[in-house]
Amino acid sequence: MTDPASNPNTCYRHPDRQSFVLCQRCGRTICPECQTPAAVGVHCPECVREQRAQFQANRRASGAPSGLTVARRRFAMLDQKATLVIVIVSAALWLLNQVAGGYVNLYLAYDTVLLGSQPWRIVTGLFVHSSFFHILFNMWAVWIFGRMLENMLGTWRFVALFFLAGLGGDLAVTLLSPQTPVVGASGAIFGLFAAFFVIQRSLGYNAVQLLVIMGLNLIVGFLPGTNISWQAHVGGIVLGFITGFVFSKTRNVRQRGLQIGLLVGEAVVLLAGIGVGYAALLG
Incomplete structure (x- = not known):
């Protein structure tokens, strides 16, 4: 994988593609192919996987969550x-x-x-x-x-x-x-x-x-x-x-x-x- 910091104006996964669009979570530059629409802006593939993994881990660890636990989890996932x-x-x-x-x-x-x-x-x-x-x-x-x-x-x-x-x-x-x-x-x-x-x-x-x-x-x-x-x-x-x-x-x-x-x-x-x-x- 290429170094995401090598050129801030090109996609970190496709260094031959120029882009000024940043992942709204981590700030990496991403081309249209790497963009996943989010509630606000777009996310890169790594952040999407991280969010999904965190959500699944929270679900497994929480069992039957209380209302407060659900609210706290949702707040933690806010951007x-x-x-x-x-x-x-x-x-x-x-x-x-x-x-x-x-x-x-x-x-x-x-x-x-x-x-x-x-x-x-x-x-x-x-x-x-x-x-x-x-x-x-x-x-x-x-x-x-x-x-x-x-x-x-x-x-x-x-x-x-x-x-x-x-x-x-x-x-x-x-x-x-x-x-x-x-x-x-x-x-x-x-x-x-x-x-x-x-x-x-x-x-x-x-x-x-x-x-x-x-x-x-x-x-x-x-x-x-x-x-x-x-x-x-x-x-x-x-x-x-x-x-x-x-x-x-x-x-x-x-x-x-x-x-x-x-x-x-x-x-x-x-x-x-x-x-x-x-x-x-x-x-």
């Missing part, structure tokens, strides 16, 4: 686990915030001033939202682009992208508007847009329309009276471009160590930058 979790957690926190009279957002929103004693806000701010339309549009964007990117990148890469873009938004808010509490996943979502654009371009697709949509949405944040954190949007976009570039340049499976190292490096730089911004605010 968009992280996207679903992000949407569910965000929706649950928004509903809880409505019941609690706004106290959930009060304790979970990103607030640079409070980071010293409440560092969890760096992450939790991505999952809380203000109004119904705020969470509606944000979760719609996560559901659309999140599923596509999670299928293209795999779950752990998608999670890394989401949080790195979110940290990019946090850093921009810390440096440009440190006194302003911020809620919402918008920074991370703009990062998803930017990364999707870079990855599509690297695969030879025309993604200019996405760039235009992203630009128009970014401009809205600068309009007076919108109460939108354009700083978080800009920070998310920058990190989305950077992380998407990292993914596109380290697509070879032999570069996985380099890819992980670069992503960890991004996180370290972002957290250090937030720390420096917090220290400057106190000083």
